[in-house]
Amino acid sequence: MGDHHGPAKGFGRWLFTTNHKDIGTMYLWFSFAMFLLGGVFALVIRAELFQPGLQLVRPEFFNQMTTMHGLAMVFGAVMPAFLGLANWLIPMMVGAPDMALPRMNNWSFWILPFAFALLASTLFMEGGGPNFGWTFYAPLSTTYAPPSVTYFIFAIHIMGASSIMGSINIIATILNMRAPGMTLMKMPLFVWTWLITAYLLIAVMPVLAGCVTMMLMDIHFGTSFFSAAGGGDPILFQHVFWFFGHPEVYIMILPAFGIASAIIPTFARKPLFGYASMVYATASIAFLSFIVWAHHMFTVGMPIAGELFFMYATMLIAVPTGVKVFNWVSTMFRGSMTFETPMLFAIAFVILFSIGGFSGLMLAIAPADFQYHDTYFVVAHFHYVLVPGAIFSIMAAVYYWLPKWCGNMYDERLGKAHFWLSFIGLNVTFFPMHFVGLAGMPRRIPDYALQFADFNQIASMGAFLFGFSQVFFLFIVIKTIRGGAKATDEVWENPEGLEWTIPSPAPYHTFTTPPPIK
Amino acid sequence: MRLITKQLASKLLLVFSRLMMLPVLLMTGGQVLAASDAAVDEAQRWGLNMTEGVTAVSREIYDLHMLIFWICVWIGVVVFGIMFYSMIMHRKSVGAVPAKFHESTAVELAWTIVPAIILVLMAIPATSSLIKIYDTTEADIDIKIVGHQWKWQYEYLGQDVGFFSNLSTSQDEIYGLVPKGEHYLLEVDEPLVIPINKKIRFLITANDVLHAWWVPALAVKRDAIPGYINDAWTIVEEPGTYRGQCAELCGKEHGFMPIVVEAMEEQDYQNWLAGKKQEAEELRAAMSQTFSMDELYARGEKVYQANCVACHGVNGEGGLGPSLVGSGITTGPIDNHINVMVNGVAGNVVMPVFGNQLNNIDLASVITFKRNAWGNNMGDQLQPVDILTFKKNQ
Structure with a gap:
């Protein structure tokens, strides 16, 4: 083992790289850039909603902001971040020298910046960018869309191609490149959750591609799929x-489950409770995710039989999700806990994600959903599952594995400060949204009735706190990469996993000969 | 600066005290605050929870909502309780030694089966409510609701009564030039009127994009979808004014198409209905009348405020739509102008086809208004009969 050859020099290193660590790094930086961009869009929204009336933006631009915020966060921030973590970690976790398809790996990353350049450029086009929400319901997104919708469609196609290639790579790596003795049921849960996520991606990304292609046909070629x-x-x-x-939405949360399942045992100093049941629960959630889609459509006027089926199926998701939460709590129970930054983020993940799960259960109840649907209650719900769910778990992962990646420890005091600022900011932003939603405020409106003013004002203040905390996060990460206390190879106290058996920082090439598996 | 800080501090204090009271508020449905008259506005301002509404269905949904909420709260208390207990008692700094256990089939089975049973218990009342909500048979009154960008159209089937309902909040209020009224953004020029204690069936559809008709106090929310007619029903028990909003993103003015329902005693409703029919009668008679320039201009200005201002601007300066000041339409041949108003613009889906949305008097007035306002000063005018002739000849 060792460096037969190091990385190439200059920009060419990044452009032509086939190294999983380089590509993982690029995914993560790209994701962070999109996170800030999507965050700026969100702050435009929250600034306009700071008080009733139209102050800063026109309604048509407001709609572009809600749309672009959703697209940037879902496709630009969360998904690439998980792919970045997968690239960095999966080969190291299964004892493989690299991803199975390194050239495709390069390609699946490098088409992403083009997709987002295309998407972001629509904001400067005549008629403005996409303004129909990230769910782009037809016919608002077809017959009534601005001309830039065609760019949006191509951007989605490119993102989809990137995700599919990334997923094929992950599946090929996990199924073919494991070190001898690394049986499926010995794989870390992050690897398991990503394996299942990758199958979900391959299953549904082509459906999205079909959907936008039908839109393209309706817009330009005279068909009437949606008219x-x-x-x-x-x-x-x-x-x-x-x-x-x-x-x-499960693609955006399953890898987070894997991250929490890695971090909590380390800082509880106790093995993960119910490993096998975690695997089965993940698989059950993935299966259920295919048969609950119409719970987003309870008010479209489905027949009652459909309504009941989707309500029951949706409620069922609470069972495997509950199993996961109970397992994490049991892992912590009678452990010997410390609360470093990754653990703080992981614990906040479990608590706040559960709160999002509770509101999800409420939303599953179809009759009650007639009151919740398309209100801020829904906005509160999905931000509670996505921000503490996906975003917090990604931050936890960065703090947890960053010392392995760059060889330096982050500053614990700064990390904790970042955690508390984010935690407070998040709750101040999103908790009041439950109230205004229940009180009757619809989502996606640029202006609102006076009775919603106070909670909106609070939410906006929280949003700015949360937003600026992430600039602080950037500072902490850069500071860590540039210097700081040297990390040991193990980094933490007896962490589980092959990645901790290699030096810190991880050499450019690892596991060129497979490690022995106990 | 200090004033702002002070306001902020008092606001935060208020929020904090409200949050502390949260459990009490939720348990009593906010009635603690509503107890004294002075606090009513305050309670509405800090509205925390779903309305109980004014129908049997809305109350049932409210009860269901609270039931599930409390089940979630109790599950949360138990799970988070154990978590916090562990975090406090089982920390390394107090000398906790980690246990070794890491699996138990019995426990896994228990926490799979027990939640499943709780879910079944939740599903039973939910199913029965849903069945009630879906029973739209045997209605006393049928009202067709059509969503347009960006207004609602109501038609009382079999009664020959129908009208559009537009936002009546002024642009000046929205842009902060004048103080906002009590019902800012939740007020319309013509509300939907229904009698109490009658089963009203709503037949909901849309003319352009998706909309959703939602009145929280009635617990009715149905998507309005072009090509589909969805149905919903309500029996309102108390007279009153109930306000709602469009709940499905429908474009630029999505936030500006409210719904107002006036529920009244049967007799009042009959009087209103008779008045409406009378109005329609008078309108028909007026179709053949000749109006003065001033009458046309004044009426046209009102029609403009209700229908055109969102896209063409308060002073015709344009926005989403083109400017009307000195434009080829407003200062060009008048037949062309009528054509655009009656038939819309080919290939432009944003400009509505007003020929079937406005009556001939309104069309004649608004065209006259536009040709003479903002320095257009064309000096020409139209009578309703001109519009009628135009429609006949095309």
Whole structure:
């Protein structure tokens, strides 16, 4: 083992690299850039909603902000971040020298910046960028869309291709490149959750591609897939979109489950409780994600039989999700806990994600959903599952593995400060949204009735706190990369996993000969 | 600066005290605050929870919501309780020694089966409510609701009564030029009127994009979808004014198409209905009348405020739509102008086809208004009969 050859020099290193660590790093930086961009969009929204009336932006621009915020966060921030973590960690966790398909790996990353350049450029086009929400319901996104919608469609196609290639790579790596003796049921849960996520991606990304292609046909080639006037069906759009969309939201949370399952045992100093049940629960959630899509459509006027089926199926998701939470709590129970930054983020993940799960259960109840649907209650719900769920777990992962990646320890005091600022900012932003939603404030409106003013003001203040905390996060990460206390090879106290058996920072090439597996 | 800080501090204090009271508020449905009259506005301002509404269905949904909420709270208390107990008692700094256990099939089975049972218990009342909500048979009154960008159209089926309902909040209020009224953004020029204690069936559809018709106090929310007619029903028990909003993103003015429902005693409703029919009668008679320039201009200005201002601007300066000041339409041949208003613009889905949304008097007035306002000063005018002739000849 060792460096037969180091990385190439200059920009060419990054452009032509096939090294999983380089590509993982690029994914992570790209994701962070999109996170800040999507965050700026969010702050425009929160600034406008700081008080009733229209002060800063026009409604048409407000709609572009809600749309672009969603797209940038889902496709630009969360998904690439998980792919970055997968690239860095999966080969090291299964004892493989690299990803199975390194050249495709390069390609699946490098088309992403083009997709987002295309998407972001629409904001400067005549008629403005996409303004129909990240769910882009037809016919608002077809017959009534601004001309830039075509760029949006191509951007989605490129993102989809990137995700599919990334997933194929991950599956090929996990199934073929494990070190001898690394049986499936010995794999770390992060690897397991990513394996299942990758299958979900391969299953649903083509559905999204079909959906936007039908839009393209409707817009430019005279078809009427989604236009009632031409014999098409606007509800068909929603079925197709959510058949992609619901698995998609689990794509954004399953790897987070894997991260929490790695971090909590380390800082509880106790093995993960119920490893096998965690694997089965993940698989059950993935299966259920395919048969619950229409719970996003309870108010479209489905027949009652459909309504009941989707309500029952959705409620069922609470069972495997509950199993996971109970397992994490049991892992902590009678452990010997310390609370370094990754653990703080992981614990906040479990608590706040559970709160998002509770509101999810409430939303599953179809009759009650008639009151919740399309209100800020829904906005509160999915931000509680996505921000503490996906974003917090990614931050936890960065603090947890960064010393392994760059060889330096981050500053614990700064890390904790970042955690508390984010934690407070998040709750101040999103908790009041439950209240205004229940009190009757619809989502995606640029202006609101006076009774919603106070909680909106609080939410906006929280949003700015949360936003600026992430600039602080950037500072901490750069500071750590540039210097700091040297990390040991193990970094933490007896952490589990092959990645801790290699030196810190991880050499450019690792496991060129497979490690022995106990 | 100090003033702002002070305001901020008092606001935060208020929020904090409210949050402390949260459990009490939720348990009593906010009635603690509503106890004294002075606090009513305050309670509405800090509204925390779903309305109980004014129908049997809305109350049932409220009860269901609270039931599930409390089940979640108790699960949360138990799970987070154990978590915090561990975090406090089992920390390395107090000398905790980690246990070795890491699996138990019995426990896993228990926490799979027990939640499943709780879910079944939740599903039973939910199913029964849903069945009630879906029973739209045997209605006393049928009202067709059509969503347009960005207004609602109501039609009382079999009664020959129908009208559009537009936002009546002024642009000046929205842009902060004048103080905002009590019902800012939740007020319309013509509310939907229904009698109490009658089963009203709503038949909901849309003319352009998706909309959703939602009135929280009635617990009715249904998507309005072009090509589909969705149905929903309500029986309102108390007279009153109930306000709601469009709940499905429908474009630029999505936040500006509210719904107002006036529920009244049967007799009042009948009077209103008779008045409406009378109005329609008078309108028909007026179609053949000749109006003065001033009458046309004044009426046209109102029509403009309700229908055109969102895209063409308060002073015709344009926005989403083109400017009307000195434009080829407003200062060009008048037939062309009528054509655009009656038939819309080919290939432009944003400009509505007003021929079937406005009556001939309104069309004649608004065209006259636009040709003479903002320095256009064309000096020409139209009578309703001109619009009628135009429609006949095309």
